[in-house]
Amino acid sequence: MKTFITDQELDAWLASHDYFEDGYILRVDFQPLKINVGYTVKGNYKAYSEQEIVAFQLIPGKILEWTCLHEDFTPSQKYIIDSIQPLAFQGGIGLKVPGILTLLTDRLTITEPEIIKTTFQPWLSDREIFVSFEMHQIPKPIFWKQKLDALGYPIIFRYYAGPAMNSEELPYPDYTGYFIQIADRIAESSEGIFIQHLSKEEEVISFHFVNMDEKLQNVWSALMSIFSDLPFVKIQSGNCEFSGLEWKKLLEGHLTEQEGLIIDCISDTHGQHEKLQLPGGDILIHAGDCTSNGELDEALEFLDWYKAQNYAYRILVAGNHDFIFELIPELMDEECKKRNIILLNDSGCEIEGIKIWGSPVQPWFCDWAFNRQRGSDIKKHWNLIPKNTEILITHGPPYKVQDEVKSKDEFTARVGCEDLYEKIVQTKIKLHIFGHVHEGAGYVALDGRIFVNASSLDSMYKHRDPGYIRVVKKEHDYSVLTA
Secondary structure, three states: OEEEOOHHHHHHHHHOOOOOOOOEEEEEEOOOOEEEEEEOOOOOOOOOOEEEEEEEEEEEOOEEEEEEOOOOOOOOOOOEOOOOEEEOOOOOEEEEEOOOEEEEEOOEEEOOOEEEEEEOOOOOOOOEEEEEEOOOOOOOHHHHHHHHHHOOOOEEEEEOOOOEEOHHHOOOOOOOOEEEEEOOOOOOOOOEEEEEEOOOOOOEEEEEEEOOOHHHHHHHHHHHHHHHOOOOEEEEEOOEEEEHHHHHHHHOOOOOOOOOEEEEEEEOOOOOHHHOOOOOEEEEEEOOOOOOOOOHHHHHHHHHHHHOOOEEEEEEOOOOOOHHHHHOHHHHHHHHHHOOOEEOOOEEEEEOOEEEEEEOOEEOOOOOOOEEOOOHHHHHHHOOOOOOOOEEEEOOOEOOOOOEEEOOOOOEEEOOEHHHHHHHHOOOOOEEEEOOOHHHOEEEEEOOEEEEEOEOEOOOOOEOOOOOEEEEEEOOEEEEEEO
């Protein structure tokens, strides 16, 4: 147990320890006041999993002064601590919990650290939520208003006790200090859901309660559900970090032990997507040829349908029929983003810690879209695939893997790409999803990898029942459930 009487002593001690990295309050006890702090979590922040943490107590002596960010602050509430810093104060030690409170005391005692086991749980009430938008900009204030209005919660923005503000007039991207309030409450008060943009360099914002009641609780719950549907979102609640999918499962009340990740694969729907009856899951992947003629109206109609499918993430790679995606890629990328669809075009994304890469190109075939000559021309595209890719999505198959086509005289030929197969064996790819060759629909396991030809139509362009292949990932293994 260490006791400090001057802030210089505390400052020197803090400088020699890393106890306050990843620090957070475990609880606050009174009579006498003790602030229980945890740090150095071993492993990931995963809800409902037992973890070892290093914990100790901060025990202040005579309290000289409290200052709080909000008048209604109660020290027993749980808040994350970014760091704990000494404050210079003549005659006492200042214990600063950034953005929350400052405690001035004549001395501070710190107990020796001990390792304890705890089960991490998110805060389901009286909480603050940190939301980060990976690879995306922070949504504009009008976004939150439109979403909440659509759910039946008309809201306004107000800056502390100032007048109601039009959402389009709020500063962007830093609209820190504004409250989301229920529209029928005209009183100029600091109540509602407080917004804070943590850093101009980071796409992270926090939301927390101020004077919460039942009506505002409903708005908060609606806001929480909106988070779970956003792509590339990470949510930190208490000591736990969630993806949008995990957060959705938590809100639905069935996030316990890690469940298998459900990945449904489709391809070559050629405008017949309405015939599919998809059951819903975690990730939906379309490996190309979503249209028949590659026209804009076809593509937009498909995207509207794709958006409505009940999956946390929807990924699309274009195919040789999808001319519009090659002719005006910027427009189609924007149309996909509007619908929370991830369009991959020699590009990648990361979902649930899985690195995914997608490309629409295939070896030259008549005068279709995304054609590339075999050899160095197409190899340039495959060389872009990162070595740590876990799931690869291409429109065409690799050579000798479900790539056999038959002519009218029953002559068969292999049309897959040799260079693509060579690249795959040089990587850590565990699951390769493709289409293009309708005759090759199905899956095969080769050399520790699963190859899925997800063509939803047969060689006569008739719907193949059920039209999708379901893959489940558990831990580090992939298995096929439906074919």
